[in-house]
Amino acid sequence: DAKTTQPTSMDCAEGRAANLPCNHSTISGNEYVYWYRQIHSQGPQYIIHGLKNNETNEMASLIITEDRKSSTLILPHATLRDTAVYYCIFRKNYKLSFGAGTTVTVRA
Amino acid sequence: GAGVSQTPSNKVTEKGKYVELRCDPISGHTALYWYRQSLGQGPEFLIYFQGTGAADDSGLPNDRFFAVRPEGSVSTLKIQRTERGDSAVYLCASSLDPGGTQYFGPGTRLLVL
Numbered sequence: 557d558a559k560t561t562q563p564t565s566m567d568c569a570e571g572r573a574a575n576l577p578c579n580h581s582t583i584s585g586n587e588y589v590y591w592y593r594q595i596h597s598q599g600p601q602y603i604i605h606g607l608k609n610n611e612t613n614e615m616a617s618l619i620i621t622e623d624r625k626s627s628t629l630i631l632p633h634a635t636l637r638d639t640a641v642y643y644c645i646f647r648k649n650y651k652l653s654f655g656a657g658t659t660v661t662v663r664a
Numbered sequence: 665g666a667g668v669s670q671t672p673s674n675k676v677t678e679k680g681k682y683v684e685l686r687c688d689p690i691s692g693h694t695a696l697y698w699y700r701q702s703l704g705q706g707p708e709f710l711i712y713f714q715g716t717g718a719a720d721d722s723g724l725p726n727d728r729f730f731a732v733r734p735e736g737s738v739s740t741l742k743i744q745r746t747e748r749g750d751s752a753v754y755l756c757a758s759s760l761d762p763g764g765t766q767y768f769g770p771g772t773r774l775l776v777l
Binding site for chain 1: 704712
C-alpha cells in the first residue's frame, strides 16, 4: 500500500496558522488524499480531502503540489481545541490506510 | 443530525469470553466499516459492508472475529474466545456510498483481562 510521511509532532501558537506537511511520493493517480484528526479519546474526525486541486472548507485548506507528491493542511487560526493527532492518509476505493500521524499541540 | 453511535463505550471482559460490539451508522448510509486502533497507533481496517454483505473482510485478524449487518443498517462485531491482545479501541465508520467520506463513531474501548 502507498504510504504517507508526516512529522511525528509539531507545536503551534494559538491564533496563528498551522501548516501540517505530508509527503506521499508513491501516490497513484486515482488515490485521494484525506485528512482526519483525532482528539484524545474520540473517534477520528474528517477534515478535508482532495485529488488534484486545492480545497477549502470551514475547517481548513488543503494545498496539493502539482506533482501530487506532497500536500499541506492549513488550519488558518489555530485554537487550543485543535490540539490533536492529525492523519494524512490515502483512500483507494473504500479503505483508509492510517499511519502514525502528527501530534499537534496548540499553545496559548 | 445524529452521527455514528457505538455501544458500549467501554467493555471489560475476561480472557476466553465472548463479546459483541454494536455500531449504529448514520441514517441512510449504505457502507459501513470497522477499524481497530491499538494504543499509540492509527486505526487499522478490519471489514467493510456494502448493504448487508461483507464486501471485504480481509482485515479481520483471525476466525475468532466475525461481523454481521443483517438489515443493512446496524452492525455487530463479534469476538469469540477473547485474548489479551484483542484489547484495543474498535471504531466504526459509515459513508453514504462506498466511495464517500467516512464518518467515525466514538469507538468502543475493549479491555481483556
